Amino acid sequence: MSKQVLAVVGSPRRNGNTHILVSKIAEGARAAGAAVDELFLGELTIRECDGCHACWKGKECSKNDDMREIYAKIIQSDAIIFGTPVYWYGPTALMKAFIDRLVYFNCPENRRKIKGLSAATAIPFEEEDLDTARGVVEFFQRSLAYLEIELLGQIIVPGVGEKGAIRHKPERLQEAHNLGRTLV
Numbered sequence: 241m242s243k244q245v246l247a248v249v250g251s252p253r254r255n256g257n258t259h260i261l262v263s264k265i266a267e268g269a270r271a272a273g274a275a276v277d278e279l280f281l282g283e284l285t286i287r288e289c290d291g292c293h294a295c296w297k298g299k300e301c302s303k304n305d306d307m308r309e310i311y312a313k314i315i316q317s318d319a320i321i322f323g324t325p326v327y328w329y330g331p332t333a334l335m336k337a338f339i340d341r342l343v344y345f346n347c348p349e350n351r352r353k354i355k356g357l358s359a360a361t362a363i364p365f366e367e368e369d370l371d372t373a374r375g376v377v378e379f380f381q382r383s384l385a386y387l388e389i390e391l392l393g394q395i396i397v398p399g400v401g402e403k404g405a406i407r408h409k410p411e412r413l414q415e416a417h418n419l420g421r422t423l424v
């Protein structure tokens with residue numbers, strides 16, 4: 241059976257730099273034989289985590305929103321691509337809410353459901369200094385490590401502000417494609 245990849249776009253801009261970069265990683269994964277499902281967080285309802293821990297007590301998440309279906313998609317996936325631009329030296333609010341809701345998998349009963357899951361990230365931003373992405377890079381490294389999700393690679397692209405500017409960096413898009421191939 242082909243490997244299943246979930247591609248998560250955490251920018252509200254369709255056809256923006258994050259979407260293009262995530263699509264390139266997805267293209268590489270498809271070229272390696274995977275089936276890819278794309279999620280646009282900006283078009284879904286994903287509320288903030290309340291920290292009620294109902295999910296740790298064997299219950300459904302208390303928030304009845306799109307995450308309920310997405311938990312099932314995550315469980316069925318072999319790999320996840322997380323894409324977010326840098327917004328004020330952090331991830332977008334869309335991506336932060338999404339990652340917060342992964343607390344669902346932070347109990348033994350649910351953790352085993354994502355055993356073996358791997359990941360890649362795509363992080364474009366406007367400034368030229370790589371250090372601009374430090375907070376986002378660390379956010380993913382530490383959060384995914386905590387969840388025992390193996391982070392296989394991060395594509396960090398400075399100097400892209402305008403929508404679609406990343407198309408002028410074909411070598412970075414090729415790198416994203418190559419990462420997708422290694423993801424599955």
Ligand SMILES: Cc1cc2nc3c(=O)[nH]c(=O)nc-3n(C[C@H](O)[C@H](O)[C@H](O)COP(=O)(O)O)c2cc1C
Pocket residue numbers: 251252253255256257258259325326327328329330364365366367368372400401402403404
């Ligand atoms: C609310 C907001 C905050 C931003 N903060 C930063 C920032 O701190 N550093 C930076 O380099 N770019 C920042 N940017 C620029 C975006 O990272 C950049 O335009 C990126 O390419 C957007 O990706 P997208 O096309 O996928 O939406 C910000 C943009 C917005 C809208």
